[in-house]
Every structure is written in C-alpha cells, then in structure tokens.
Amino acid sequence: MKILVCISHVPDTTSKINFTDGDSKFDTNGVNFVINPNDEFGLTRAMWFKEKQGASVDVVNVGEKETEPTLRKALAIGADNAIRVDTPAKDGFQVAQQLAKVAKDGDYDLIIAGRESIDYNGGMVPGMLAALLDANFINTCISLEIDGDTAKAVREIDGGKESLTASLPLVIGGQKGLVEESDLKIPNMRGIMQARKKPLNVVEPEEVATQTEAVKFEKPAPKGEVKLVDPENLDELIDLLHNEAKAI
Amino acid sequence: MSVLIYTETEDGKFKKAAFEVASYAKEVAEKMGGEVTAVSFNANNASELGKYGVSKVLNIQNDKLGKFNAEAYADAVSQVAQKEDSKVVVLSQSANSKYLAPLLAVHLDAGYASNVVDTPESTDPFTVKRSAFTNKAFNFTKITTEVKIVGLSQNAFGLKENETEATTEDFSPELKDGDFSVNVESVDKAKDKVTIADAEIVVSGGRGLKGPENWGMIEEMADILGAATACSKPVSDMGWRPHSEHVGQTGKPVASNLYIAVGISGAIQHLAGINAAKTKVVINNDPEAPFFKAADYGVVGDAFEIVPKLNEKLKEFKAKNA
Numbered sequence: 317m318k319i320l321v322c323i324s325h326v327p328d329t330t331s332k333i334n335f336t337d338g339d340s341k342f343d344t345n346g347v348n349f350v351i352n353p354n355d356e357f358g359l360t361r362a363m364w365f366k367e368k369q370g371a372s373v374d375v376v377n378v379g380e381k382e383t384e385p386t387l388r389k390a391l392a393i394g395a396d397n398a399i400r401v402d403t404p405a406k407d408g409f410q411v412a413q414q415l416a417k418v419a420k421d422g423d424y425d426l427i428i429a430g431r432e433s434i435d436y437n438g439g440m441v442p443g444m445l446a447a448l449l450d451a452n453f454i455n456t457c458i459s460l461e462i463d464g465d466t467a468k469a470v471r472e473i474d475g476g477k478e479s480l481t482a483s484l485p486l487v488i489g490g491q492k493g494l495v496e497e498s499d500l501k502i503p504n505m506r507g508i509m510q511a512r513k514k515p516l517n518v519v520e521p522e523e524v525a526t527q528t529e530a531v532k533f534e535k536p537a538p539k540g541e542v543k544l545v546d547p548e549n550l551d552e553l554i555d556l557l558h559n560e561a562k563a564i
Numbered sequence: 565m566s567v568l569i570y571t572e573t574e575d576g577k578f579k580k581a582a583f584e585v586a587s588y589a590k591e592v593a594e595k596m597g598g599e600v601t602a603v604s605f606n607a608n609n610a611s612e613l614g615k616y617g618v619s620k621v622l623n624i625q626n627d628k629l630g631k632f633n634a635e636a637y638a639d640a641v642s643q644v645a646q647k648e649d650s651k652v653v654v655l656s657q658s659a660n661s662k663y664l665a666p667l668l669a670v671h672l673d674a675g676y677a678s679n680v681v682d683t684p685e686s687t688d689p690f691t692v693k694r695s696a697f698t699n700k701a702f703n704f705t706k707i708t709t710e711v712k713i714v715g716l717s718q719n720a721f722g723l724k725e726n727e728t729e730a731t732t733e734d735f736s737p738e739l740k741d742g743d744f745s746v747n748v749e750s751v752d753k754a755k756d757k758v759t760i761a762d763a764e765i766v767v768s769g770g771r772g773l774k775g776p777e778n779w780g781m782i783e784e785m786a787d788i789l790g791a792a793t794a795c796s797k798p799v800s801d802m803g804w805r806p807h808s809e810h811v812g813q814t815g816k817p818v819a820s821n822l823y824i825a826v827g828i829s830g831a832i833q834h835l836a837g838i839n840a841a842k843t844k845v846v847i848n849n850d851p852e853a854p855f856f857k858a859a860d861y862g863v864v865g866d867a868f869e870i871v872p873k874l875n876e877k878l879k880e881f882k883a884k885n886a
C-alpha cells in the first residue's frame with residue numbers, strides 16, 4: 317500500500333498572531349512552525365500502517381523552502397520520502413491542484429490530509445483533492461483501518477459518529493482519534509539522523525488558477541474587563557446573564 | 565439571479581442552521597438583486613423556509629438519500645445550482661456541510677470561503693469576512709470565480725424573519741453509482757442530547773473537576789439550561805469524557821450564545837476554539853487563571869460549592885421564566 321500524507325506547515329498553537337504590510341500578510345517574525353496538528357495524527361496513523369502492514373509513506377507539502385524543516389521532521393518521525401512542490405500556498409484550490417498532480421504521479425492508494433490547517437482553517441483541501449482525483453473521501457475521520465483495498469472508517473458527526481466503508485483509492489480529512497495524543501512520536505536522535513539522508517524531492521509547480529484571495533486581516537477588538545460576581549451572590553450572575561447578556 | 569442554500573434536516577424537520585442560512589442568504593440576495601432558492605432532502609414541510617425569506621424550495625424526495633452522503637448530496641446540490649443558475653451557494657458549518665462544501669466547489673468550479681462570520685463586505689468584488697487562526701484573527705477573502713460558495717459559521721448571523729410565500733417543487737437529481745461508493749454502515753448518535761454545534765448554550769468542564777465522577781453537576785446544569793456538555797482537552801485525553809466533547813483549537817469549535825467554563829484554566833489553545841461564543845462565563849478558584857481575561861463574567865471560588873448552588877438558582881429562574 318502506498319500512502320501519501322499531506323503536511324501543512326503552520327504556526328504552533330501558542331504563536332502570537334500579527335500581520336504586516338498594511339495587515340495584508342501574516343507576520344512570521346519570531347513564529348515557530350510545526351506540522352499541522354491534524355496532519356500529525358494522520359502521519360502517526362500512517363506509521364502504524366507502515367509498521368503493521370508494510371505500507372510505504374511519502375509526505376508532501378506545497379510551499380517554499382522555509383517549509384523544509386517541517387518536512388524533515390515528518391521524515392524523522394518515519395516517513396520514507398518527502399516531496400515539496402515549490403510554490404507558495406495561495407488558496408485551498410491551488411494547493412489541492414498541486415497535490416492532485418503529486419498524487420496522480422505517485423499512484424497512491426491512500427491519501428491522508430488533516431481536516432483543516434490551524435492557520436487559515438480553510439477545511440477544503442482534502443475534499444477538493446478527492447474530487448479532483450475522483451477518489452472516495454471521508455472527512456473528520458477518527459478511525460481508519462485498511463483491509464486489502466477496502467477501508468473501514470469512523471467519521472465524527474455533530475453529536476456522534478458514523479461508521480463507513482469505502483474502497484481505495486481514498487482521501488481522508490483526519491483529526492485526533494486516528495491515533496491518541498499519547499501515540500504521537502517525538503522524533504529521536506536516530507530518526508533525526510536518518511531523516512537527513514532521506515530524499516526530499518523538490519518538484520516544479522503546475523500552472524494552476526486560484527479561486528480566492530486573502531485581501532486583508534484584522535484582529536478581534538480587545539475585550540472589556542471581566543465582571544466578577546461574588547460567589548455568595550449568584551443571583552447577580554443570573555440577573556446579568558438574563559438582562560445584560562440576554563444569554564438565558 | 566438566485567442565491568442557493570443547502571438546508572439541513574433531521575428526521576424531515578429543518579434544523580436551526582437551515583433557518584440561519586436562509587436569513588443570511590436573503591440579505592445577500594437583496595444586496596445582489598435576486599431571490600433565495602433552497603434545496604432540501606426529504607423535508608416534511610418545505611414551505612416553512614418562506615418565513616426566513618426563501619422564495620422557492622426544491623425538495624429532493626429520495627429514500628436513497630435518507631442518510632447524508634457527501635458525494636451524492638454534492639452531485640444533487642450542484643445539479644440544482646446549475647438548473648437555477650445560482651451565483652452564490654450558502655451552507656452552514658455543520659460537520660456535514662463542511663464535508664459537502666469542498667466537493668461542491670469542485671463540481672461547480674466555485675471558490676469557497678469557510679467560517680464566514682458576516683454578510684459580504686462587498687458583492688462586486690465578492691468579499692467576505694471569515695475567522696482564521698482559530699478565532700485569533702479575521703481574514704477578508706475575495707472570491708474571484710463566477711459562482712461563490714459561502715460557509716456561514718453557526719450563530720454568526722442569527723435568525724431573521726422575512727415572511728415570503730415559498731413555492732415548493734420536487735426535484736429528482738440524476739445520480740450515478742459512483743455517488744454511493746462511500747457506504748454509511750451505521751450511525752451512533754445520542755437522540756435526545758443537544759450537540760455542541762447546534763447548542764445555544766454550552767457547559768464545559770476542565771481538569772479542575774478532579775474526576776469523571778464529578779460531572780453530575782455539569783450535566784445537571786446542562787439539563788436545566790438545555791445546553792450541550794463539553795470539556796477541555798486533557799479531560800478527554802484522560803478518558804473522563806468522550807473525545808466528541810473536546811473543544812478548542814484541536815477539538816470542536818464553539819460558537820454558541822453562552823459558554824460556561826468550570827475548572828478550566830483558559831490555555832490559549834482552549835480559548836482559540838471557544839472565542840466565537842458570544843458570552844463567556846468562568847468559574848475557577850484561581851483568580852489568576854487566564855480565562856478571566858477572556859471571559860465576560862467570572863466567579864472566583866470552588867466549583868464544588870458554586871455549581872450546586874448555581875444549579876438551584878437556575879432551576880428557580882427557569883421555573884419563574886418558563
């Protein structure tokens with residue numbers, strides 16, 4: 317089984333979010349970039365398929381040279397090959413088209429992406445990729461098993477879950493649940509050393525169109541002071557919630 | 565010109581999200597000089613959407629589409645969009661809509677903006693405000709394709725009545741075998757529980773509650789308020805509560821009207837996911853807990869004393885205001 321894991325390179329969850337160039341660009345100054353958490357759950361599941369079912373695992377990112385440390389980390393976790401499509405990520409559709417080309421060329425059976433990147437929260441690349449490839453698609457996937465060319469998956473739905481089956485090739489939008497938090501691997505020294513020697517292929521982008529454009533950013537208005545209520549006077553809280561906030 | 569909405573139903577009844585996308589679409593249609601058309605699947609009372617400004621409903625009555633199926637629904641909705649020559653398609657951001665939208669985008673060659681929080685800033689060019697960086701910022705996105713898809717965040721617009729005479733007709737999409745190649749084997753869903761996505765109020769517990777045996781008072785509060793229950797990440801990681809209740813940056817987003825956090829410190833990753841909630845209340849015994857900086861109302865004290873008392877008072881309040 318050939319697996320491709322799509323890796324998004326995102327600011328870590330503690331990053332301060334600021335913008336430059338007249339609020340038109342994300343300010344990467346002092347920001348630490350990591351593998352998108354949703355993708356990391358998927359990558360770790362892919363490692364399981366590698367260990368238990370002999371799968372090969374490639375990772376891919378659409379981005380410029382600065383994303384390479386993130387791909388190297390994926391190699392250190394255990395991926396076999398990395399591919400970087402050498403173009404900045406502009407919108408979900410452009411990224412999905414670049415990934416579709418890599419996916420077709422590599423003839424993968426299973427493509428694991430994250431349900432969304434935690435930077436732009438687009439939540440569209442996995443579905444678009446599946447549609448472009450005419451492959452089956454399962455989103456918000458929290459459990460995945462492969463037997464021959466059949467996948468058994470569980471998808472999170474609002475208020476519950478759903479069990480699904482689909483044949484390969486399959487694209488999933490993954491998240492926590494694919495593996496547990498405690499299964500995530502911090503690369504060890506040996507992994508890091510090996511990762512340096514593993515192939516990281518830089519490929520030229522396709523000429524593709526975008527459909528959307530991020531024109532500007534805005535930070536939420538600063539919040540007012542919290543109103544503290546005396547624990548001995550909870551009627552006041554109810555009053556505030558009812559009359560002021562109109563929330564109950 | 566029509567603005568098309570995908571309206572979700574449960575057991576044939578429209579969900580609140582359906583009325584919200586209708587309300588929103590009506591405003592967009594007015595800005596652009598058009599009408600709102602809705603597509604629904606197996607709806608019992610399709611004309612009900614007229615109350616929120618919908619002029620025409622195409623209801624798809626088909627047993628094969630009784631359960632949500634992203635590919636088949638995408639195929640059907642795109643056929644309606646083409647038939648109606650829709651220039652804008654609006655969906656909610658429920659789990660199903662988020663599953664459907666990117667497929668629809670490819671079918672319709674349409675640009676898609678997700679997590680939209682407001683009516684378009686302009687309709688030509690078509691620019692919408694969306695939340696990004698998990699609620700830490702907003703991002704204005706211009707959709708440059710002829711057909712546009714808008715994913716409207718839950719509770720971002722609210723309900724707005726706009727009494728309209730809605731005509732209804734049946735629509736039979738042409739479906740392919742390939743539309744059913746992902747099979748739903750079983751659905752496991754609590755019938756009588758409010759979901760985090762649909763809830764007006766969410767009551768959430770953190771590690772400060774010490775153990776799963778102490779969740780009775782959280783569930784009681786949720787019962788009194790008709791709220792959904794949620795939890796912080798470590799609580800689900802430790803198995804005190806199911807993963808489906810985990811909210812925050814790596815869990816579910818919360819966009820309810822009220823969010824009540826009990827024994828939650830307010831770590832940046834937690835706050836990121838719940839910041840879209842309109843009113844936030846924190847109950848925590850540590851006055852330095854970061855949640856107090858993010859909340860509208862706070863009570864400093866021991867949750868084990870405060871919550872039972874608050875529950876009694878909420879019961880009285882509910883009894884009086886029923």
Ligand SMILES: Cc1cc2nc3c(=O)[nH]c(=O)nc-3n(C[C@H](O)[C@H](O)[C@H](O)COP(=O)(O)OP(=O)(O)OC[C@H]3O[C@@H](n4cnc5c(N)ncnc54)[C@H](O)[C@@H]3O)c2cc1C
Pocket residue numbers: 329353769770771772773795796797798799810811812813814815826827828829830831832833834837847848849850853865866867868
């Ligand atoms: C990559 C990444 C992603 C993450 N994603 C998420 C996410 O999506 N969601 C999330 O929630 N977290 C997330 N986290 C974890 C986050 O950083 C915090 O660790 C977590 O939110 C803390 O949970 P808590 O508030 O329940 O626990 P704690 O931080 O331990 O806080 C417990 C609180 O309870 C209070 N308390 C104790 N006893 C009482 C009492 N008797 N009465 C009242 N209050 C009491 C304490 O004062 C304390 O403030 C993420 C972390 C990382 C690194």
